[in-house]
Amino acid sequence: MSASRSLIVGSLAMGWTWEGKAGPYLMWGRWRDNTMNLEKRIQVARGEQPADLVIKGAKLVNVFSGEIYPNDIAIEEDRIVGLGPYEGRAIFDATGLYAAPGFIDAHIHLESSCLMVPEFARAAVPLGTTTVITDPHEIANVMGLAGISYMLDSSQNLPLNIFYMLPSCVPATEMETSGARLDAKDLVPLLEDQRVLGLAEMMNYPGVLARNPGVLAKLSLAQNRMIDGHAPGLSGRNLSAYIATGIRSDHECTLLEEAMEKLRLGMHVLIREGSVAKNLKALLPAVTSANSHRFGFVSDDRYPTDLLEEGHLNGLLRKAVALGLPPV
DSSP states (O other): OOOTTHHHHHHHGGGOOTTSTTHHHHHHHHHHHHHHHHHHHHHHHTTSSOBSEEEEEEEEEETTTTEEEEEEEEEETTEEEEESSOOBSSEEEOTTOEEOOOEEEEEEOGGGGTSOHHHHHHHHGGGTEEEEEEOTHHHHHHHTHHHHHHHHHHTSSOSSEEEEEEOSOSSSOTTSOOSOOOOHHHHGGGGGSTTEEEEEEEOOHHHHHTTOHHHHHHHHHTTTSEEEEOOTTOOHHHHHHHHTTTOOEEOOOOSHHHHHHHHHTTOEEEEEBSSSOBOHHHHGGGOOTTTGGGEEEEOBOOOHHHHHHTOSHHHHHHHHHHTTOOOO
C-alpha cells in the first residue's frame, strides 16, 4: 500500500549499485538510513508512535477487495502504513469524501499538452492523476538527446510522479526530416536514470518483421526492461513475431477483435481515449472481471483545452463508468 509518491520511494533501492561512484561508505549510510525508515514504519503501523498524517472519516475505495467502506488512513513520510484508528501528528478531516488510489496514465506524450512539464503537473494532479509514463518522442524528434534531458530535468521535484520510456523511432520514419537521429548506443546513458523504465512504443513494426539491425539493437537494449508496442492492425503470425521480441503492450487497438487477439497472445491492452484517438467505446466490451488486470487506460495525447474542459484520466473513467464499467 503506497501513497502517491510510493513509486519513487520503492524505486530508490533499485537504483543502488555497490560498484557505484559513491563508494561503500555512502552506500552504508544509505543502507543504515533505509533500515531506520523501516523501523519507523513498523512502529507507526503497530501504533507505537503517531503517524505523520492521518486521514480521518473518509470512505475508502479499496481496489484490492473491490469494496467501499469508512476507514482512516495512516501515512508515514510518503507511505501508507496502516488502515484503521491511528494517532497522527497531523489530522486531515475527510468526512464526506472518498479516498481512492491516484490515477496512472501509462502512455502519454506530455509535449502534446503544449504545457511545460511543471504546468502539466499543476493541471493534472488536482484531477486525480498522480503518475504518468511519458514517451518524449516529439521533443526528441526536434532536439534529440538535449530534448530528452530537458524533459528529465524539468520533471524533478514535482507533485506528479513522471517516468519515462525512451523514444524508439527518431526519426519517426526515414521519409521525413527530423532534428535528430537516435540509435541504440545513444540511448544507453539514459538508462542509468532510475525514472527511465524501458523502450517506448516500437512504431516501426515493419522494421521488426524485416529484422532491421537498428531496430533489433534497440529491442535488445531493453530486453530486461519494459517495451511498449505500437502495432495497429497487426495480426496472425506477424503479430506473434512482433511479440516474440519482448514487446508487451499496445495502445493502438481500434477494433474489439484486434484487442481480443492481442489479449489472447499475452499483451497488455491499453485503451486509449485522448484528444485525437478515441477507442474507449469500441474496446470497453472486451474488459471483464476476469481479464481487467490486462487492460489499462491511457490518453496518448491530451490538449490543454481538453484538460480544462473534460479532465484527464478522471474524465476517461467517468466515460467508462457511463458505458457500463463497474466503478470499483
